[in-house]
Amino acid sequence: MVKVVFLHPDLGIGGAERLVVDAALALQTKGHQVHIVTSHHDPSHCFPETSSGIIPVTVSGSWLPRSVFGRFLALFAYIRMIWASFYAVFFSQLDADVYFCDQVSMCIPVLGLFGRKPILFYCHFPDLLLSSHRTWLQKAYRAPLDWLEEKTTGLATKTVVNSHFTAGVYQETFKSIRRRPEVLYPSLNFESFDRVSPMTLNQVIEADMDTIDFVFLSINRYERKKNLALAIHSFALLKATLEKPNVHLIMVGGYDERLVENVEYFEELRKISASVNLDDSITFLRSPSDDIKTCLLKNCHTLLYTPANEHFGIVPLEAMYCQLPVIAVNSGGPLETVEDHRTGYLCHPTPEDFSDKMRYLYENRAVAVQMGQRGRERVVQNFSFQSFSNQLDDFVSTLVAN
Structure with a gap:
């Protein structure tokens, strides 16, 4: 049995959240122990597996702001994930064998430096390509965040992406990362x-x-x-x-x-x-x-x-x-x-x-x-859940073995 701790910024309802929930369920079916650490989880606005207790969830850092008057969303997402990673390593007593994180890569250096366990990063899409860079103020604001995203993403032990399309974009965007990510297609739980x-x-x-x-x-x-x-x-x-x-x-x-x-x-x-x-x-x-x-x-x-x-x-x-x-x-x-x-x-x-x-x-x-x-x-x-589970289980088991 492998203990896998997931870190996700906001465990609401969306494609990224569905992927994280399915990944946790997949590893559970393989006999592994899972736990999600997040900065926000509203039981009235989430997938039922996280509100029913099927997947254990711990919220840490919900007191941190999401923005200032609707601005600086990316910056505060970074801050919230850094806090969640410190919590997972020092205060949670979860004792992870593998960390699984996605969306925000700023938690990776904290997990790598202090957690000292392998890190699987799921890149849905480079965040810098989803952000506006039209004005000089936006460019100045995004420049250090974009640099940090590339550098911290490259620190993951293993990176996977959701499609070959994203894999190509990933390599064109993060030119300093030479290791090509592997593709792990999202799946459906047919049941x-x-x-x-x-x-x-x-x-x-x-x-x-x-x-x-x-x-x-x-x-x-x-x-x-x-x-x-x-x-x-x-x-x-x-x-x-x-x-x-x-x-x-x-x-x-x-x-x-x-x-x-x-x-x-x-x-x-x-x-x-x-x-x-x-x-x-x-x-x-x-x-x-x-x-x-x-x-x-x-x-x-x-x-x-x-x-x-x-x-x-x-x-x-x-x-x-x-x-x-x-x-x-x-x-x-x-x-x-x-x-x-x-x-x-x-x-x-x-x-x-x-x-x-x-x-x-x-x-x-x-x-x-x-x-x-x-x-x-x-x-x-x-795109079966069984195929997704087998591939993810192989990734996690290999990370632990190595």
Whole structure:
């Protein structure tokens, strides 16, 4: 048995958090002992495995600010993770054999210098590429943080990434790190989607489902970089071309009222919907429960996935496993998960291209069904939780052995 201590900055609801939870569950199934240390964990806004006690969680540093008037988020994320790493090493008595950290690499030198145990770092995407560098003030603020990110990332014993796309970006960005990261694809825990949903679509949305025969679904955090407005504009264009527009769009997003961008962008999308007269044809949901999300994936007809250059994207896998064809932007992670014209379509990020494929699937239901079936087969063959568990177990066991 190996004791693995995870360090994650904010254990809320998102793709990175889902990956960390799945990694902990995977190592548990292999007989290892796991524990997550985080600076924030809200039992009302988290994955159920962390609130139910299945995965033990310790919060340290929640008293530290996240920002100053909405500014310096990255700096305070670094500070909070440094504090969490000191806690894990000196005060927690967790006695780790391996440390697993992700998102913020500033904890790595603390763990390496004082913890003296191997460190597995999961790089979802270089943070410096996700930050704004437009003005000279932003460049001055980010310069030391970007330098520290590269130097501290290079100190990890082993680095893994979520896709070959991210691996290429990683090497182009962190030029001083010569060791190529290995790819550990995120996975799905099929059991969570195989269970019977206690809810129906009529219970989830207020629209009259008796008058709707095709439902499009968008799932992503309410962040501008996810380009969710593309789904609304594409849907509006589709409706304008149909004689009987008996279609509906459900917009689902991770939402944290502490994050200004979530609040602002949600309202922006609502205004866009109203401006194209789609208030009655679009349902907006914020941070739905797992039961609601599963219900949507099992009862809608097609997933719209709008972010460009997405690092990986777990939602297309969830949709394909639930036999939904996926219409996604032709860049980033979906190039490795969605088979064009077989499990969905890879499109240019334009309403014209998206709406064209949306209309085709709407008018050719048999094709949509076949794509959904092939999508499920692809996920089972290539992205199973068992495959993910075996690969992660091998990484951890090798780190300890060496």
